[in-house]
Amino acid sequence: MRLLLLVVVTWAVLLMVGLMLSRSFGVEMPSCLFRRMTGQPCAACGGTRATILLAQGQFGQALRMNPLVAIAWLGVPGIAAWLHLRRRGGASRITPIAVRRLWIIAGLLLAANWAYLLLWGVAV
Numbered sequence: 001m002r003l004l005l006l007v008v009v010t011w012a013v014l015l016m017v018g019l020m021l022s023r024s025f026g027v028e029m030p031s032c033l034f035r036r037m038t039g040q041p042c043a044a045c046g047g048t049r050a051t052i053l054l055a056q057g058q059f060g061q062a063l064r065m066n067p068l069v070a071i072a073w074l075g076v077p078g079i080a081a082w083l084h085l086r087r088r089g090g091a092s093r094i095t096p097i098a099v100r101r102l103w104i105i106a107g108l109l110l111a112a113n114w115a116y117l118l119l120w121g122v123a124v
């Protein structure tokens with residue numbers, strides 16, 4: 001569990017630093033293939049920009065850009081801490097039913113995020 005947490009935190013830090021550095025040196029991010037093909041945003045559109053805005057401390061802008069990505073970034077440390085404390089407290093493993101419910105919730109959140117982007121989507 002500690003190794004997984006270390007890998008996730010390291011990945012997140014490297015991603016944030018990489019995004020900030022690429023932005024600082026004027027490197028263009030690849031545009032969204034789905035958006036180029038359909039003219040509509042995908043469920044992840046604006047996620048990179050939301051991540052950069054979060055790294056710059058602009059939480060409101062990040063939420064408007066892509067709410068799910070912004071909330072996920074802010075929630076990851078909390079979820080990791082909850083899992084760690086849960087394990088330290090000797091709690092039993094998460095049941096398969098709970099895992100299924102979490103996947104359903106994740107799917108609903110993804111659909112809601114995509115609807116938001118389709119209705120009030122961010123500029124390209």
Ligand SMILES: [Zn+2]
Pocket residue numbers: 032033034035041042043044045046
């Ligand atoms: Zn996209």
